[in-house]
Amino acid sequence: MFTSAVAGLAVATFAASFVEFVEALTIVLAMGMTRSWKSAWVGTVTALLALVVFTAAAGYALANWLPESALQLVVGTLLLIFGLQWLRKAVLRSSGRKALHDEAEEFREQTEAARRAGRESRFGLDWFAFVVSFKGVFLEGVEVVFIVITFGLNAKNMPVAIIGAAAAGIVVLVIGAVAHGPLTRVPENTLKYGVGLLLASFGLYWAVEGLGILTDGGNSIEWPGGDWMLLVLIAAWLLLSRALISALRRPARPAVTAPVARATEEV
């Protein structure tokens, strides 16, 4: 049945996976456009195959060997660290202490690195383009796998979580094919801030539940209020991040007037 909870799960998984896929696409495009499309695509397909093997092995191990609370502790802690890394960047960017993430800039850096790298051919492939594409897609893909596992199992609806992530992958591929360039118009900084809040909240919720692995029965720790505490955690991270942005905000530099700027240039 299509409920608001199902819609929320689909949107959360879609948004979180979308950001990861955009980053992977930027890397693959940079390698394809500057080095070799064939090597970039072989790297991408190899990474996707490796992801399938990784997901199957991890899924089997998690389902058969690990108690639920151990799964919550491991995956929750990883997701909490990912989420807080994103939140850290969002706070630093919003307070003016770090440049806003710009997919065009990221694309420019990747293409420059690709042009500087030497030519090494292995198995008929441009090895640099293959390795960079493989690493980019695998790294972002593993994050998507963890996001799907956490959101899906938490909502007890793995199919919707998988559909949300798969839809994000298809949408990014289609937009990338149409735009034939990096997705510069995606409001990535805002998306990452929102996704960071979600990952930090779900990760914290799960990691704390998972501490129950240390009890005699190995049962998960109970949160007072159950799943409703997720909303409280999201609110808490939002309030803390807004407070940190205000506290750490850099005062704007006074604008340099045109004559002064010209004089400086002449010197």
Next chain:
Amino acid sequence: MAFVRGFFAFWYDFIIGDDWKIALAVVLALGAGAVAVLAGYAASALLAPLVALAVLVAFTIALVVDVRASS
């Protein structure tokens, strides 16, 4: 050897990321929660909120240390 180095570098980059202090903050706060569970407070209704508070405080400290060190 290069493969092993690359393998560990990949997972370090994946798990620790740009700022190791964030990972350390999470491990320390959850570690404090683990000590509380082992001390027999697992059934306390205060345990989960207090561990959450510890993670929020640890994140704040890690971020402030990071900003002070780079400014």
